Amino acid sequence: MNAMTEPTHFERLSNQHLDALEEETIFILREVAAAFERPTLLFSGGKDSLVMLKCAEKAFGATNIPYPLLMIDTGHNFHEVTDFRDQRAKELGAELIVRSVEDSMKRGTVRLAHPGESRNVHQSVTLLEAIEEFRFDALIGGARRDEEKARAKERIFSHRDSFGQWQPKAQRPELWTLFNTRLQPGEHFRVFPISNWTELDVWQYIEREQIALPSLYYTHKRSVVERKGLLVPVTELTPLKDGETAELRDVRFRTVGDITCTCPVDSTAATAADIVIETLQADVSERGATRMDDKTSEASMEKRKKDGYF
Numbered sequence: 001m002n003a004m005t006e007p008t009h010f011e012r013l014s015n016q017h018l019d020a021l022e023e024e025t026i027f028i029l030r031e032v033a034a035a036f037e038r039p040t041l042l043f044s045g046g047k048d049s050l051v052m053l054k055c056a057e058k059a060f061g062a063t064n065i066p067y068p069l070l071m072i073d074t075g076h077n078f079h080e081v082t083d084f085r086d087q088r089a090k091e092l093g094a095e096l097i098v099r100s101v102e103d104s105m106k107r108g109t110v111r112l113a114h115p116g117e118s119r120n121v122h123q124s125v126t127l128l129e130a131i132e133e134f135r136f137d138a139l140i141g142g143a144r145r146d147e148e149k150a151r152a153k154e155r156i157f158s159h160r161d162s163f164g165q166w167q168p169k170a171q172r173p174e175l176w177t178l179f180n181t182r183l184q185p186g187e188h189f190r191v192f193p194i195s196n197w198t199e200l201d202v203w204q205y206i207e208r209e210q211i212a213l214p215s216l217y218y219t220h221k222r223s224v225v226e227r228k229g230l231l232v233p234v235t236e237l238t239p240l241k242d243g244e245t246a247e248l249r250d251v252r253f254r255t256v257g258d259i260t261c262t263c264p265v266d267s268t269a270a271t272a273a274d275i276v277i278e279t280l281q282a283d284v285s286e287r288g289a290t291r292m293d294d295k296t297s298e299a300s301m302e303k304r305k306k307d308g309y310f
Contacts, residue, residue: 013276015204021197022205025052026059027177028156028193032138033066035181036189039138040097043069044077045085046256047213048142051202052193053088054211068095070139072126074119074258075102076237081256084214099130118260128164131188138181138189146198147286156195162186199254199286200279207272216253217275219268223248230263254286 029052032039041056043049056065069089073082089096101119104110104126112119131139145152155171157179172180181189194202206213223234223246232238234246237259251264252275269275 013204013280015208018201018205018208021194021201022055022058024177024196025055025193028191029056029059029140031179032140032191032193033060035179036138038134038136039067039140039191040070040134040136041065041067041140042142043071043085043089043096044142044256045071045081045088045214046142047202047206047211047217048144048194050088050211050213051197051205052140052142053092054205054209055193057092063093065092065094067140068097070097070099070130070136072123072130073098073100073102074123075100076119076259078214078216078256078259078262080214080216084212088212097130097134099126099133101126104129116260118258120258120261124164131164136188137183138191140191140193142194143192144197144199144202145195154190154192154195156192157181158190158192160188160190164188166190199282200276203272203276203279207276214256216256216264219250219252219270221248222251222264224251224264231265232263233259235259 041049041052043053053065053069060066071085086096101110101122104122105112109129110119110122110125112122127139130136143151143154145154153168153171155174157172157174158166159170159172160166162184183189197205205211224231225234225240225244225246226232231249231251234240240246249266250268252267252269253262253264256262267275267278269278
């Protein structure tokens with residue numbers, strides 16, 4: 001008889017709860033399709049939006065997703081992510097709408113304080129312009145409550161006023177999965193179908209469903225420099241400062257966004273199963289470990305959300 005081996009942490013970890021999370025997400029995606037005239041799914045090519053897209057495939061069929069995909073591009077996104085975004089949309093035959101912060105800059109609706117300023121916060125302007133252009137009444141986003149404390153104040157159906165603003169104290173109650181979707185002219189909803197998921201749930205689901213991701217999510221060699229406790233990638237947009245020295249390290253990205261504010265973490269995780277184990281051991285939130293723009297103040301995310309951010 002073969003000797004029994006000790007099971008790994010991953011083998012002992014149950015993923016049965018994923019069925020309930022998936023069922024809730026599919027229900028919400030279908031509810032949006034039924035309740036709104038012009039919804040869209042925010043699709044960056046990142047892991048959370050790819051999980052939502054997988055659930056949308058299950059909800060409607062792989063080639064029958066009933067709303068377009070929308071991406072707000074800062075012009076400073078990782079090409080691995082935007083290339084993957086385009087490839088995935090093409091595979092599904094989905095309509096992909098891309099609106100750029102650079103176009104808003106040309107129109108004069110976005111003005112940078114200086115050429116090196118991160119464009120990330122200015123996505124709010126471009127997003128609101130896209131909402132007005134296409135008259136979207138619901139935007140489906142991949143935000144999760146465990147990302148950042150301002151996210152935890154959101155409802156699943158988050159009401160936005162005619163200026164695109166979020167008022168935390170004016171959110172509608174959600175009892176027994178009953179959603180009040182009534183809107184006044186010019187208003188819209190941001191809808192978060194994976195609001196009850198955690199980063200660990202997302203990675204367990206990616207592993208279970210074998211969801212393909214941009215290569216940045218897995219370990220790779222990258223030149224980085226440490227600043228304020230974060231590993232900043234050394235790029236043309238984020239060059240070394242005087243006195244700094246770059247290091248070549250094994251890293252991966254827990255989240256992907258604008259190059260100017262997104263940092264990797266030390267990691268040798270090469271598979272989704274490896275990342276599940278790493279996530280179990282993490283003691284810093286996803287955004288806390290990787291986003292420079294959330295380090296400016298305790299209320300930085302909440303302020304941006306009130307101004308129309310995702």
